[in-house]
Amino acid sequence: MNFEQNIQARFKTEWLNNGRLLPYHLTLSGAFEIAGKITKKRNELKAKGTLSDKGLDEAMREFVTKECIPDLARSRCKLEASAEAVTAKRQALTIPKPDKGDVAGALLRQELRAHLRSMAPGDRAALLMRNPDPATIAAVFEAPNHLSGIDDQLRTKLEADIVAASHPEKLKEIEVERECINLADIAINHAVDNIRKATGYEHSNGKAFDEFMSKASAPIEAEFAKKGMPAARNVEDMVELYKAMNKQDQNDFIARWVSGELDPVQQQAA
Known part of the structure; x- marks a missing residue:
């Protein structure tokens, strides 16, 4: 079992049947799809033999900036917002306060x-x-x-x-959601590591790569900062639909999810 299979296996089957948790699996799977796409593109360009090592790095930087980093940045922003929401849920589980009038x-x-x-x-x-x-x-x-x-x-x-x-049940739900967030975060970090290796930053200082990622992610992060997170999507109806799809349709669905295409339309105030 390789790294990706190991992480996928840690996402329990019953979590896939939960509309609240399914988006984390979509994020996880989407990040792994991106990681695979990066490796495939690098191998294709290298096999042509028309680019120097420097040219190959530059071509890959252009590719990931357009085709990969925006989706990863979008997934990261959503995941960070979800983590904050889960923390708020946990903080809301407090000890009841006594009646001050007694x-x-x-x-x-x-x-x-x-x-x-x-x-x-x-x-x-x-x-x-x-x-x-x-x-x-x-x-x-x-x-x-x-x-x-x-x-x-x-x-x-x-x-x-x-x-x-x-609050045993609520606490269990929170811990499960935290684990889902953790698994999705691992997948995103794996894709980012693939970017680092495929773009010639593997042996450079971390600052140069961080600056490259920050610049490429900035438009998406600015978009989220300006508009805020989209309203929580009701995905209960998506669970059975996703499970009934064939593998290719599931892959297409995952790609649409990480690209933000399935986010709910923002309602304008009257």
């Missing part, structure tokens, strides 16, 4: 914090990590650490455990 509850939480402060650090940590009751949790998280005697490390660990116990 005076009796507020007094109880104050007493609980005083009790926690009076405990030895080891006993305090053991109590909090041993399935504490909701009132104790609320007492700890509505106030600064020093009022209950905990530190940042314990607070972070406690919060992670409580969120995991309170």
